[in-house]
Amino acid sequence: MQDILINWSPQETRVGVVENGAVQELHVERTLERGLVGNIYAGRVARVLPGMQSAFIDIGLERAAFLHVADVHVAGSPRAEHGPGAAPPPPIERLVFEGQTLTVQVIKDPIGTKGARLSTQISIAGRLLVFLPQDDHIGISQKIGSHELREQLRTRMNLLAGKPADETAPYNGGGFILRTNAEDATDDELGDDIAYLRKTWGLIRERSFKTPPGELLHQDLSLVERVLRDLASDNTQSIRIDSRMQFDQLVAFGNEFTPTSVSKLVHYKGERPIFDLYNIDDEIARALARRVDLKSGGYLIIDQTEALTTVDVNTGGYVGARNFDDTIFKTNLEATQAIARQLRLRNLGGIIIIDFIDMAREDHQNAVLAELRKQLARDRTKITVSGFTQLGLVEMTRKRTRESLAHMLCEACPICSGKGQVKTARSVCYDILREILREARQFNPKEFRVIASATVVEMLLDEESQHLAGLSDFIGKPISLQAEATGSPEAYDIVLM
Structure with missing residues (x-):
């Protein structure tokens, strides 16, 4: 059975889907980041541009929106016929005129100085x-x-x-x-x-x-409303929400559109924050980490890249089985459940490569693959799983439905630029020594001053002091050091005095 918890605040809505006492899915929507795509407006044609086969439409936003002739619905012309090779649509000036009122839908959000792109389809x-x-x-x-x-x-x-x-x-x-x-x-x-x-x-x-023109006619459903439309099912036991105002609105919405779900709605009045009931905030923190520990002592390493996501299964400290083959088999079996849950929890999509621990026996491979498919069957998102490759990897795809949890909640580290690692202090010291030698060949200052992080300066004064003194003698110039709090341990500056 399934329970759905909704934590609402004016700035953010968070939804946790709990099955068998464990969080399986997380959904987050932020008020300021909601786009306009899907919204339907009463628009007024402000200007027709025959040369561009387009028109500017006033829909009440800061900038006029843009309607191209290819996005104008022509009565009696099925949209299936608008593809490549189809007859071109009539010119824009025969389809719309200035001052005309049109029902339009946003198909692309405004970006920079460009207004939203519209369609009448x-x-x-x-x-x-x-x-x-x-x-x-x-x-x-x-x-x-x-x-x-x-x-x-x-x-x-x-x-x-x-x-x-x-x-x-x-x-x-x-x-x-x-x-x-x-x-x-x-x-x-x-x-x-x-x-x-x-x-x-x-x-x-x-x-x-x-x-009147310039007004919103329909906004795509909020996350709270999509809970009833998309997430609630026959398996849903309760839908608890911690906002009285949102609860009342959800009951009204449910009565009108999804009456079978209304009886499951509950206004949560507990003193503890609703997400504390199942430690969901802790689960969110764990869902942003690379490492996922298994109960047996094994663990997963999950790496998300632009091209694909990799999942590496490791035995860790698990030695519970009678022999090594059984240890590997049981760790891989346990990993299938954790992998299926993490894919839903983190909303990972696209190509996913799973590196199970190598299994010598084919029946073990088949059993692990069958268990993986069984665990993935609970996922509402379309998934395709291939068998083991020659390298012993399992390839699968999971349909992208929205941004992954990490992309929604995190950004690339400004220190390491998303690499996940920085140079050692010794590597930075040697970069500095090379840079001083390069500049000494081009310039003739009285002194070179190195401004770097405290860790780097300390190493130059201690373990690398002999190399620093040797370089100073070689170029015939004094080298002074200055420690400063820098944003990155890799950052340094060389000042010619």
């Missing part, structure tokens, strides 16, 4: 589906299984959406794209999503008739 994301209110097409993600499976899903969706079998019959129920995570969804789950999306679009349409 509206799409609304649900839990399992994307709704295209101006289309009548039923699309299925290409990442879903075989052609036969996609056609089966399309047939189911046509029935659930109420689309007539006769393609010439009238239908205005909108188009849908089945998302990858809907591959195993039941008819009830898909039906609930269809009802939610149509209701959302109905409210947007209603507001568009009453709202």
